[in-house]
Amino acid sequence: MSSHTTPLVESDLDLAERILAPDGTRVPNPQLDPYVADVDAAQLRALYRDMIVLRRVDSEGVALQRQGQLGLWAPCQGQEAAQIGTARALAPQDFVFPSYREHGVLLARGAQPGDYVRMWRGEEGAAFDPAALNVAPLQIIIGAQTLHAVGYALGIQHDGTDEVAITYFGDGATSQGDVNEAMVFASSYRVPVVFVCQNNHWAISEPVGLQSQFPLAGRAPGFGIPSMRVDGNDVLACMAAMRWALEHARSGKGPAYIETVTYRMGPHTTADDPKRYRDDAELESWRRRDPIARVEAYLRANGGLDDEQAAEAQADADALARDMRAACLGMVTRPALAVFDGVYAEPHTGLQRERDEYAAYLATFEGA
Incomplete structure (x- = not known):
């Protein structure tokens, strides 16, 4: 247990905007509700299905790495709502600049089974075709993708097109110079870019409380960028926040910033052992906020999901995992x-x- 570990503060999470409470009940939110007023049971069920599929893709990636088929894998269990909720709000023409953990963003953008594993297997070429998904290659250098996103957004601005650049990064990246420099340029030139910080509470073994004693969303206004802090385990809140941010950026008002407060349930990567720096009590406290269980509880309570539909979602997840495994095992490595x-x-x-x-x-x- 690291001496730097800070205890979970319930009131800290309560400061984040939400629509669905951890038990799946609806919470009135005058700020966010208008942005998801059109989301009916069928659409919410589709988000639930995406989250089920993503968790299965993630577990398959871990299994493939443990079996020696991948060199590394960066798990995203626990962050399904933050990724699916924000990514499903994007327009087709928008361009994403991810880090290395955004498997859910790839899913939402139409990735093919082999796209999830090609880079982690060390095969020739990028993980996927960036032009086909409107997603830049996965970025391993912490925070570098934020600069790329701002540069792309400058191009959008000069071209006068109806696009927005979106960049994802973790809480640890907010301490990197690249992220702060990207926000300086984005604000100065008022470019159409959205910064999405997935605060999963751990930058490898360093807790977020050691990096900042205040919410990370509070940093953006210092650069002149409006921000919103949302419950990252609430898929509706994440979708609403992204729609707000996209509306702001697309209308010519400049960049916007979202902090999704979530939690990394697994290791930083498959090369990491989180038991060395965090305790089981903290992990269990976040299991009670599981993003999939939350939306499932809401759907079932309101007649939007039955056992057959839940089984169909799981079958879709298993099918993609099988295809992903087959694609991985079928790859031919160059001499x-x-x-x-x-x-x-x-x-x-x-x-x-x-x-x-x-x-x-x-x-x-x-x-x-």
């Missing part, structure tokens, strides 16, 4: 020496020497 192909238009002795040295190194593994 290691192919890394030298196409580096230069014409071969030269320096490259050949490096290739020979690498070939000799690879030969040491033969028969091992």
Whole structure:
């Protein structure tokens, strides 16, 4: 247990805007309600289905990594509402700049089964076609994607098109210079960009309370950017907040900022052991706020979901997981020496020497 761990403060979460309480009851919210007034039972059931599918994709990614099929996986269990709620509010022409944990954003943007695993398996090319999904390649460098999003938004502004750039990052990234510099530029040029901070409470082993004693959404107004802090385990609140932010950015008023207060239930990545820095009591307190259970409780209480529909959602999830596994296992890895192909238009002795040295190194593994 880290000495820096801060206890869960109930009132801190209560400061976040919400529409659905943890027990699934509807909470009147004059600020957010108008943005989801059109969401009927069928639409909410579709969001529930997406969250079920996402959790299954995430568990399959973990399993594939544990079985040696992926080099790494960044789990997102617990963050389903924050990702699905915000991503499903986007227009087709909007362009997303994610970090490395936004599997739900890929799902909402139409990713194919192999798109979830290609990069984590270390195969040739990007994880997916950015032009097909309107999603930039996954970004491993913490916070760098915020600068890319602002640059893209400057292009939108110059082109005069009806688009918005959206960038996702975690609470840990808010301490990076890139994120703060991105907000400076975004505010100065009033570009159409939305910053989405998924505050999952842990930047690897560092608790958010060590980084900031105040809500992260409070930083944006210091740059002249309006912000909203929402319950990140409430899919309706997340959708409403994103619709508010998109409306603001698309109307020429400049950037907007959302902090979704959620929790990372699993490890930072499959290379991490969260038991070394957080206790079970904190984890269990957040299990009671499970985003999927919350929306399911609301739907069932209001006749919007029955056992058959819930089973259909799970079947969809299992089908995608099977396709994802099949795509992963069916990928053909390039020969290691192919890394030298196409580096230069014409071969030269320096490259050949490096290739020979690498070939000799690879030969040491033969028969091992």
